[in-house]
Amino acid sequence: MFAVGSAMPLGFHALTFVLGALIVARIGHVEAPRSHRRRTTLRTEVAEGLAWLWRHAGMRTLTACILVMNLTGVGAFSIWVRYAREHLGLSAIGFGLFTPFWGACTAVALLSMLTWTALRHAAPDSA
Known part of the structure; x- marks a missing residue:
């Protein structure tokens, strides 16, 4: 991601903030009756x-x-930047790929665990 351009991560981050603001803007607001409102700090x-x-x-x-x-x-x-640069010997591009790779591995681990748990609970007790 950093190899494409240094502005791309900033643009993506800004886009996520805009999407978050749009989601929050859609939340409805119900105002309490005036008689029950109290001023608090x-x-x-x-x-x-x-x-x-x-x-x-x-x-x-x-x-x-x-x-x-x-x-x-x-x-x-x-400490990931230091670990990636000093211990893994990754360049800036390598570190840019390291983070999404970690996220993908986490997703695979989660799906594997969910599958294993589902299979374990579906199987009859062997004891």
């Missing part, structure tokens, strides 16, 4: 959300797991 709403999260153990655990997963994922992704 962002700080109040964040505190209310955190208090709700603290009262729900399952959601609190899920939030913590997703937080850790995202931090480790970003940490791993941040």
